[in-house]
Amino acid sequence: MSNRTVIPFGPQHPVLPEPIQLKLELQDETVVSAVPHIGYVHRGIEKAAERMEYTQNVFLVERVCGICSFIHALCYCQGIEQLQNIEAPPRAKYLRVIWSELHRLHSHHLWLGLFADAFGYESLFMQFWRNREMLMDIFDKTAGSRVIISTCAIGGTRRDISDAHLQEILDTLDEVNKQLDKSIPVILNDYSVRKRTVGIGKITREQALELGAAGPVLRANGVAQDMRQLGYAAYGELGFEPVTENDGDCYARAKVRARECYQSVDLVRKAIRQLPDGEILTKPKGRPKGRVISRVEQPRGELLYFLAADGTNRLDRLRIRTPTFANVPPLVAMLPGCELADVPVIVLSIDPCISCTER
Amino acid sequence: MMETMEIKPQEIIDIPNIRDVDVSELLDRVKKAADEKRRFVTMTALDRGDHFEVLYHFDRDLHLEHLRVRVPKGRSLPSISSVYLAAFLVENEIKELFGLEITDIAIDYQNHLYLIEGVEPAPMAKDKPLE
Numbered sequence: 001m002s003n004r005t006v007i008p009f010g011p012q013h014p015v016l017p018e019p020i021q022l023k024l025e026l027q028d029e030t031v032v033s034a035v036p037h038i039g040y041v042h043r044g045i046e047k048a049a050e051r052m053e054y055t056q057n058v059f060l061v062e063r064v065c066g067i068c069s070f071i072h073a074l075c076y077c078q079g080i081e082q083l084q085n086i087e088a089p090p091r092a093k094y095l096r097v098i099w100s101e102l103h104r105l106h107s108h109h110l111w112l113g114l115f116a117d118a119f120g121y122e123s124l125f126m127q128f129w130r131n132r133e134m135l136m137d138i139f140d141k142t143a144g145s146r147v148i149i150s151t152c153a154i155g156g157t158r159r160d161i162s163d164a165h166l167q168e169i170l171d172t173l174d175e176v177n178k179q180l181d182k183s184i185p186v187i188l189n190d191y192s193v194r195k196r197t198v199g200i201g202k203i204t205r206e207q208a209l210e211l212g213a214a215g216p217v218l219r220a221n222g223v224a225q226d227m228r229q230l231g232y233a234a235y236g237e238l239g240f241e242p243v244t245e246n247d248g249d250c251y252a253r254a255k256v257r258a259r260e261c262y263q264s265v266d267l268v269r270k271a272i273r274q275l276p277d278g279e280i281l282t283k284p285k286g287r288p289k290g291r292v293i294s295r296v297e298q299p300r301g302e303l304l305y306f307l308a309a310d311g312t313n314r315l316d317r318l319r320i321r322t323p324t325f326a327n328v329p330p331l332v333a334m335l336p337g338c339e340l341a342d343v344p345v346i347v348l349s350i351d352p353c354i355s356c357t358e359r
Numbered sequence: 360m361m362e363t364m365e366i367k368p369q370e371i372i373d374i375p376n377i378r379d380v381d382v383s384e385l386l387d388r389v390k391k392a393a394d395e396k397r398r399f400v401t402m403t404a405l406d407r408g409d410h411f412e413v414l415y416h417f418d419r420d421l422h423l424e425h426l427r428v429r430v431p432k433g434r435s436l437p438s439i440s441s442v443y444l445a446a447f448l449v450e451n452e453i454k455e456l457f458g459l460e461i462t463d464i465a466i467d468y469q470n471h472l473y474l475i476e477g478v479e480p481a482p483m484a485k486d487k488p489l490e
Contacts, residue, residue, distance in 0.1 A: 035466060036448075039473040047483055083372075212399045212445035229421055290372030293416070293423060304416070306374075306403045321401040321416075321449075329445040358473075 003028055007340075011040050015118050015344035018354035022347070026340060034335040036328050038357055045359040049318035054080060054288060054309065057318065059150060061305075064320060065356045066147045067107045068298045070099045073152035076318075078232060079294035079307040080154045084286060088233075089279040092156030096233040097271045098169070099142075099151055100296075101264040105176070106135040107299035108257045108264070111351045112187060115254060118348045119196045124186055131179045134172050141165055156281035166272050173265050180265075184258045197251035201334040201346035204248060213330040214323040215301020216260070217350050219244045220252035227297035238270050250349040257351070287311050298323055300351050322356035377414070377425040382436060388426055389439045392417050397424065399443040404453040406485040411459045415439070430459060440465035448472075456483040 005026050011019035019040040025032045045064055049057050061076045062069040074096055081087065088096070113128035136146045142161050143149035151159045161169075187193055203211075208221040218225055219242055226242035228235040243259045245252035288309035295304050301323030308317040327350040334346050380388050392399075397417035405412040407429075413436065415426040430436050438461050440447040447465045451472040454461045458481030470480065481487060 037468075037472075038448075039471075042473045044482065051488075209396065209398050210393075210443070210445070212401075212443070225418075225421060227421070291374050292372075293374050295423075302400070304400060306414070306416075308405065317403075317405050319401075319403040325448065326401070326445070328448055 004032070009343055009347075011037075013344070015114075015348060016352075017114065018352070020347075020352060020354050020357075022335070022343070024335070024340070024343065029340050031335045031338050031340065031343065034332050036332060038328070038354065040358070041354065042358040046318055046320060049315055051314070053313045054315050055154065055313075057315065058152065058154060061318075061320070062148050062150060062152075064322070064359050065353055067110065067353060067355075068103050068300075068303075069148045070103050070152055071296055071298050071303060072320075073150070074100060074233070075294050075296045075303050075305045076307075077152050077154045078296070079292050079305050080284070080288050082292045082294065083288035083290050083307065083309055084154075084284050086155055086282050086284060088156040089282055090234070090276045091160075091278045092280045092282075093234040094271045094275045095157045095161060095280065096152065097235060097238065098161065098268050098275075099149065099157075100233065101267045101271070102135055102138060102169075104299045105261060105264040105268075106132050106139075107351075108261050109135065111257060111299075111348075112183070112254075112261075115345075115348050116187065118344050119193065121186070121193070124183060127179070127183050131176055131183070134176055138165075138169055138172055141168065153281060155284050156279070158281070160280050166275070170269065170272060173268060177262070177265050180261055184261070187254055187258055194251065196342070196345055197254060197349075198247075198249060200250045200342050201338060201349055202247070202249040203330055203333050207333050208248065208330060211329040211333055212326050213301075214326040215298065215351075216253050216256040217327050217330055218301065220246075220256045221248040222246040225302075227295045227302050230295065232296060234271060234274075235267075237274065238267055240267070250345055253349045253351075287313055288315070298356075300324055300353055300356070301326065320359050322353070322359065324350065324353045324357045327352070328357070374423075374425060376423060377427055379427050379429075382428050382430060382434075385426070385428055386437055386439065386442065389415065389442045392424075392426070393442050395419070399445045402446065402449045402453060404457045404459060404483075406457060406483070408485065411436075411457060413453070413459070435460035435462050437462055438464040455480070457481055458484055 010021040021037040023035045061072045064072045109132035113125040116124035143151045205221040224242045228240045289311040291308045304321040306319035310316045397419045400416040403414040411430045450461045450464045451468045455470045
C-alpha cells in the first residue's frame with residue numbers, strides 16, 4: 001500500500017551548515033515534489049548599502065559571505081570603478097586573481113569535505129579540511145585575517161604581496177596539489193561514492209538553462225559559461241578556459257569542482273609568474289554617477305551586482321544576485337524521483353551558500 | 360545685469376542593451392527571450408517615488424540584455440514565472456520587500472518568504488528609512 005507524506009527537510013539538519021527548508025512530498029520513499037523555504041537569516045544588506053557611504057560598502061559587501069568575501073568586494077569595486085571611469089593598476093589586477101582563486105580553492109575544499117561527510121566519509125572530510133587550513137594560513141599571512149580579508153579596494157588592492165609570501169604561496173600550492181592527488185581520486189573513483197552520485201539528482205542541459213542555473217551546476221551540464229571568460233581582473237591574460245562535464249548529475253557537479261581545484265592552483269601559479277611590478281592602487285576621483293552591472297565568478301557561479309548612483313556619496317540602489325539564489329530553482333527540479341536518502345547529497349551538490357542567498 | 364547660466368544635470372549613464380517595454384507587452388517579450396534561448400539571470404526593482412522600475416536581466420553566451428517596465432504605484436505586474444519558472448523566487452522577494460503586487464507567481468509565498476507576521480511590509484521601499 002502506498003503512502004504519501006510531506007516532511008520538512010531542514011532548516012536544521014545534520015547535513016546543512018546553514019538554514020534552508022525543503023518541504024518534501026513523498027510517495028513512500030520517493031520524492032514527488034519539493035518546495036524551498038528560505039528567509040531564516042535574511043539581513044537586508046541591499047538596504048544597508050543605501051544608507052552607508054559607497055566607500056564603506058566595500059567592507060559591507062564582504063560580509064555577504066564568509067567563504068568568498070574577497071570576490072564580493074571585487075565585484076562591487078569593479079562596478080564603482082566603471083562608474084568612476086578608473087582602472088586598477090596591472091599589478092592589482094593580478095593580485096585580485098591570486099586572492100580570488102585562493103578563495104575558490106578553499107571554498108571547493110570546504111565543499112568537497114562537506115560532500116564527503118554527507119555520505120559518511122568522515123576521514124575524507126577531515127583530509128579536505130586539513131588541506132584547506134594551509135590555504136587559510138595564506139590569507140592570514142598575506143592579509144592578516146583568515147575569513148574577511150579586506151584586501152580589495154576601489155581602484156585596486158589595499159595590500160601588496162611580498163616576494164617572500166609569493167614564494168610561500170607557491171610552496172603551499174605544491175603541497176595542496178600533492179594532497180589533492182590523494183583525496184580527489186576517492187571522490188571520483190570510489191565505488192560507494194559513485195553509487196551515491198552517478199545518475200543521482202540529474203537535470204538536463206535544457207533544464208539547467210531554462211531554470212537559470214549558475215556556476216558548476218550549469219557547467220556540469222556541458223554549458224561552457226564562466227564569468228572569468230569576460231576577462232575581468234587579469235583573467236584575460238591567463239588563457240582561462242572553463243571546466244565542463246556533460247552528465248548533469250551529482251557526480252558531474254563534484255567532478256567540475258574537483259577539476260576546478262587544479263585549475264585554480266594553475267591560475268595562481270600563472271598569475272604569480274606573470275605578476276608585473278608597479279602600483280597597486282589608482283586613486284578614485286569624484287563620486288560615482290550612473291548605472292552599471294558588474295559580474296564575476298564566485299566558487300558557486302555567476303555573481304551579479306547592479307549599482308545605481310546619483311552622484312552623491314551614497315548609492316541609490318545596490319542589487320546583489322548570488323549564485324545559490326539562482327541554483328535554488330534547478331535544485332527543485334533535481335529532487336523529484338529521487339530516494340529520500342539521496343536528498344542530502346543532492347542538496348549539497350549545488351554547494352548551497354545560504355549566507356549569500358540571504359543577503 | 361549678471362548673465363545667468365542654466366546648469367543642466369549630468370546625464371545618467373544607463374546600462375547598455377536595455378529595452379523599455381509596456382506592462383501589457385511584457386509577457387510576449389519574455390516569451391520571445393525564452394524562444395531565443397536566453398538564460399534568465401535575475402530581476403532588479405527600483406523604487407522611483409511614484410512608480411517602480413523593474414529590470415529583467417537575460418544572458419546568452421555571456422552577453423547581457425535587459426527589459427525594463429515602469430509600474431505606477433498601486434498597479435500590479437504579471438509574473439513571468441509561467442515562462443521562466445526560475446523567476447518565482449525573485450518575484451516573491453520584490454513583492455514582499457518593495458510592496459509591488461506581482462500576480463500569478465508559480466509559487467507564491469504570500470509575503471512570507473522573508474517577513475514574518477507583524478513585521479512592517481515593504482522594508483526596501485524608499486519611504487522606509489533604515490533605522
